[in-house]
Amino acid sequence: MMGNLNHIEETPLILIADDDETIRVLLRRVMEQEGYRVAEASDGTTCLESFARLQPNIILLDARMPGIDGFSCCLQLQSLPGGDRTPILIVTSLEDRASVDQAFQAGASDFITKPIQIAVLRHRVRRLLKTGKVVDELRRQTEREQLLRTLLLRQMRESPSLDEVLNTTVSEVRHFLEADRVVIYKFSYSKDAVVVSEAVQPMLPSLQQTIAYANWFAEKRELYNRGHVVSTPDLNQADLPLSMIKFLQQAQVQAALEVPILLEDSLWGLLVAHQCTQPRQWFPFEIDALEQLAGQVALTIRHTILYENLHKLTQRLHLLATLDGLTQLANRRRFNEYLQQEWRRGAREQTHLSLILCDIDFFKGYNDSYGHQAGDECLKQVALAISQATRRPADLVARYGGEEFAVILPNTSVEGALYVAEEIRIKVKALGIQHDTSSVDRSITLSLGVAGIVPHHDTSPVTLITAADQALYRAKLEGRDRVVLQAHAEI
Known part of the structure; x- marks a missing residue:
């Protein structure tokens, strides 16, 4: 260019x-x-x-x-x-x-x-x-304006990634200036600086993962804070700390142009261009272009920080809306969403989908005997045991009702679901939570119903829920503290 x-x-x-x-x-x-x-x-x-x-x-x-x-x-x-x-x-x-x-x-x-x-x-x-x-x-003025427009359009895209914007900036600036290296430094709380983005000529050393120490910038920091550009045509004639000279020699730098990136009147970092083959006089239009770009980068950083904070807040709100406050498991709303999602995927890919419904045996009697505080602690321990029995990231454990839990097992046959259900039953019983009013055992136990199906577009998840609920009902009728499978013919 x-x-x-x-x-x-x-x-x-x-x-x-x-x-x-x-x-x-x-x-x-x-x-x-x-x-x-x-x-x-x-x-x-x-x-x-x-x-x-x-x-x-x-x-x-x-x-x-x-x-x-x-x-x-x-x-x-x-x-x-x-x-x-x-x-x-x-x-x-x-x-x-x-x-x-x-x-x-x-x-x-x-x-x-x-x-x-x-x-x-x-x-x-x-x-x-x-x-x-x-x-x-x-x-060159036209090219500079085109560069600014290109970068600005990139920054205005929906959900911009800061890394992407910074990488684009250093690449475009290096091409625009025909510089050997362009980097963006970010200052830390210690006032040291690290390279967060770099575009460099092949065969030249990379500055990624290197640290520029605070004392190197001490004399120039006030200039940076005021938004001043530091242009160094020949680093061999510059008055710099010895450690910085050695660092720049290793990086083969002979000329540098340093433009501050200010965020809310505070120094966030530097946009730096290096010439490594020979000293170089930086022209006013080049300095002006980089100043404008540094301003655009600062706007993008602010926008990205706001977006990331908003995204985190949205995720947190969504998590709170889909999380059971007591057990920290997914709540009934999340259960319904996930079951619908996996039902559609199973119908599309024709894969198995299994469901386990669990109920704590005689939990009302436990609450009446030991109090609601003990009941809440019991629910939390049972929830943890059920979660520990499901190892795959795709499996979802949810609190389905007061003392009821549900486990969605995507891409799992009923044989696999029976194995998981039995492991859940054993783990909960192994907790040894005393339950003297139970007519099944002297400790907390679970009854579990299991059902599985290959979903079809002309059916709904209600079919699977109904089948698992019928299996759970049979487990209670047959004496509780057991796992019952709903036969395929009944789904």
Whole structure:
């Protein structure tokens, strides 16, 4: 994007394309007297090759050359990378209106006639170089604005990820500046800084997982806090702490541009560009672009923090709305949601879905004898034991009623569900919670009903619940403290 930046940094390069050696010598001498660098081409083909290789600032192109003439060459130059931005001065012996029109139609910026008037040539070249610089500056301004728009659009997307935004920012900035490395530092409470995002040239060392210590920024921190940019064209001449110099040498940094990222008037971090191949003068438009980007990054960080806090609050509210306050299991609402979800999935994938309904035997008598506080503690211990018997993340344990619990087992056959149910029964009984008023055992026990089905779209989860409830009813009728399976034929 910044291929013509060298036009400003270095002495302008003039490409002279003319088959007349005498003319080329004359033009070279004049241009070199003006302080320009000069390259030559003796025909149109060589001119095209030289342009692609050298990327000159301006081309002096003879209209009449063997092979590819000046007009055709000018036209072809427009299709080469950078050709449409490079001024072309056609040198011609023709002054008729048709030739002038042909020159401009081919893409020429201006023309000059033979015999060449040196003063006119010098003036035209200076004017075209100045115009080229203005065009380059406008183009870079447009690119900068486009970059800002692109990043802003990314940041305005629904539910933006901060990591994604930061990674996009460093990548776009490195491309925009043609820098060797761009990083975003985040300051910690200790005022040390860590790299949270990086875009770096291959073969250069990465700064990820490295720490920039607080004392390195001590002298500049007040500047950062006021939003000032720190531009260092040559780090070899900078007055920096010795430890920081060693760190930058290891990172092969020779020039740096540091732009603060301020969040609510406090320093959050830095947007930093590194040049590693050579010292570099940072231009005002580059500094301005990074300042604007740092402001956009700060807005995004604020937006992301607000979004993440809102998301956490929403999740917390949803959790509270679907959680049983006493046992911390899923509540009846969550049970219904999850059963519907797994029913649809089972119908779609034609997989087994099993359900276990559990009931604490003679729990009313336990409450009456030991009190509601003891009853609540009993429910919590039973809930924990049931949860420990279900090991898969997809299994859901819910409080189904007062002393009733339910276990949804996706992708589980009735054989598997029977195994889980028996393990639940054994674990609860092993708790040894005293229950002297029970007619089954002197400790808390469970009755469990099991049912399983492969769901179909033309049935509903009520079918499965009814079957498990019937099995639970039979378990109670048959003496409690047992597991009963509802036969497939009855579902």
